[in-house]
Amino acid sequence: MSYSDFSKNQLLDELASLKAKYTDYVGRGLSLDMSRGKPCTEQLDISSGLLNVLSCDDQCVSAQGFDCRNYGILDGIPAAKELMSGMLQVKPEQVFVGGNSSLNMMFDTIACMMTAPIAEGCEPWFNVKDRKFLCPVPGYDRHFAITEYFGFEMITVPMTESGPDMDIVESLVASDASIKGIWCVPKYSNPTGITFSDDTVRRFANLKPAAKDFRIMWDNAYCIHDVSDVTDTLISLMDECEKAGNPDLPIIFSSTSKVTFPGAGIAAMGTSENNMKIFKKRYTTQTIGSDKLNMIRHLLFFKDFDGLKAHMLKHKAILKPRFDVVADKFSQYLADKGIANWTNPRGGYFVSIDVYPGTAKAVEKMCKAAGLTLTSVGATYPCGNDPEDKNIRIAPSYPTVEELSLAMDVFCTCVCICAIEKILEQ
């Protein structure tokens, strides 16, 4: 029964019963940090083999005969480009393999365009005083932090079940030349877990931006990260852009941070020849090349893209029970209450829940008091400002199933308490 159908007394009774439960939870001494999408130890252990797969000098020589212990090869060894091209859905020759962090590559990409024009006849973005960036919400805080750091005004665009609201995106980019780009996590999106539909991808590929230097920052972080037996499919943005005659629109990123080790994976980007020329002019000044031995470790460990996908089944086996716990608890506590909406993603690292409007911060605070740290409320919006104070990102990967189960009991109890208190205020 929905809380909206409860009488005041029924609400008060329910509140009293929930508060008693909450007091009990506080007493259990829970201490759990679920603030980030951090793989658990079990997940790290399945990549143990990566540690000693490269153990002698001979293995350091690439297929082309290059000694990868030494200086050289700015954009990564060819076999690593080939491996990463599968994640990026681009051709191997469009790939630049970097260091251990795709976030770093995204930051450097924006930094590059701040001081060097990406398209002929355009200004470096530092000179565009009213520069703007589109931010689908809820979205990823570290993306928003980059454009905040570089002084962009961030314009939010609502997410739908099939991606950002493309009517709004199309209309904004067509009318305002100071809008320079958009952040996207196209598959198993952070945090809603949805995957952009074929239609959404095609509409992105066919955008007609007023700014010649408008670019799509396509962070395909969860491209092969299924947590369900039924999986989503994302079509290639690069293919669609090339068909549409817009090859320079997309800059595509991914990494093995959530495949092997978050601290010691390999990251890569893919983009058109025109764009790459500008980025390489910067990279060639910035570095002699990234860690090629770590590329070789990954190549020896996975052999090829199929090996990489096979490895992801082990992650799925670890993560699926965790995502199931979240779905089950939400359903058990919240299904018929009319106070929350959430997603049941088939992949990625997060579950997004909209609690009763105006109560997300209160839920966060109550959880914290019970020993449960959530992702900061507001983090899924630019500058940490969720105007309706309702979205919370759940990161189920790190806790054990038992910890997570208790954490979700606590969380759902808090969601109900805060909703009732808000309803009673109104």
Next chain:
Amino acid sequence: MSYSDFSKNQLLDELASLKAKYTDYVGRGLSLDMSRGKPCTEQLDISSGLLNVLSCDDQCVSAQGFDCRNYGILDGIPAAKELMSGMLQVKPEQVFVGGNSSLNMMFDTIACMMTAPIAEGCEPWFNVKDRKFLCPVPGYDRHFAITEYFGFEMITVPMTESGPDMDIVESLVASDASIKGIWCVPKYSNPTGITFSDDTVRRFANLKPAAKDFRIMWDNAYCIHDVSDVTDTLISLMDECEKAGNPDLPIIFSSTSKVTFPGAGIAAMGTSENNMKIFKKRYTTQTIGSDKLNMIRHLLFFKDFDGLKAHMLKHKAILKPRFDVVADKFSQYLADKGIANWTNPRGGYFVSIDVYPGTAKAVEKMCKAAGLTLTSVGATYPCGNDPEDKNIRIAPSYPTVEELSLAMDVFCTCVCICAIEKILEQ
């Protein structure tokens, strides 16, 4: 006997004899690239142990109990800071450990100051239209490339036996607030091999720049890289700056690129708390942290700074014979000719030679025709422009002693030929 004391006929005879030798060298099919300061295979092999020193999960946990396979620790694990502080001559808490490239950290440092003011009340350098940077010459081309990329006017300062000419440096920085920094390789300088004297370091520490945001880019790349039994000593710039009340002046860099593997070492920077605050604001947006497993590999391999210094003795044993060949050949061919000046460094990776003015490019071309690729003439000057066309950087590390011996025969023969031809023209 000096060529200046030769009669015209003596010069013509000498030229004919040298040209016959040169023709013989061309016939030997030499094919050698000495363009960069690249460690040789023998040097890489002494770090083989680094490849398999980290082989199991337990070793991935830091002394503080942090699982280094996972996300986190922006500025490097504490033990790695401790290790690198010895190279940087700063306190461990002043260290930021990065990825595999100190060049990358230097680039990011300049990039940071381009868009964010490093000192209160100053402008981002992008807004300083006539921004300038001091470049001691001859110097390191990759330094100059960074300030060229970011649009600085580069003002050359002559190098002396004890460092840059400090009278000029002091006078320039005191009078022009658009001069924002200076590039330095203070020990076994690239390419002259000299080490800054105590007096030079103290004069740097006591600079009174007109620009509040003037910074010293102190690339201590060769801090422990001796190639002689008699070694140079460099005092700590940070200590001297702190004594002088100028703690924010220096930004200090080093790496293990020429200690372990050039492609897979660890890099670090050290600077004051004030500066670090500005850089960390950027780094925290740019990345979650660098590869901590590679830090652990280095810690397991070296144990501590003494272990690192002991390892350098093995490099010295490989490099000393190579530097000796260069010194011997120069002495043998050029000592009494009055056509060239060169250095006999006690460490580092290079020997710098000034050939007869106006002949460096001609020497490069003749060497190339005989199969010997040198560092591009001019590379040791900003924008590749050596106004006197005389400086050439010799990089003796990569070839075998036998190859190098032949290469120096070719080189010295070319130096003499080009000098005589130039003298005869005059």
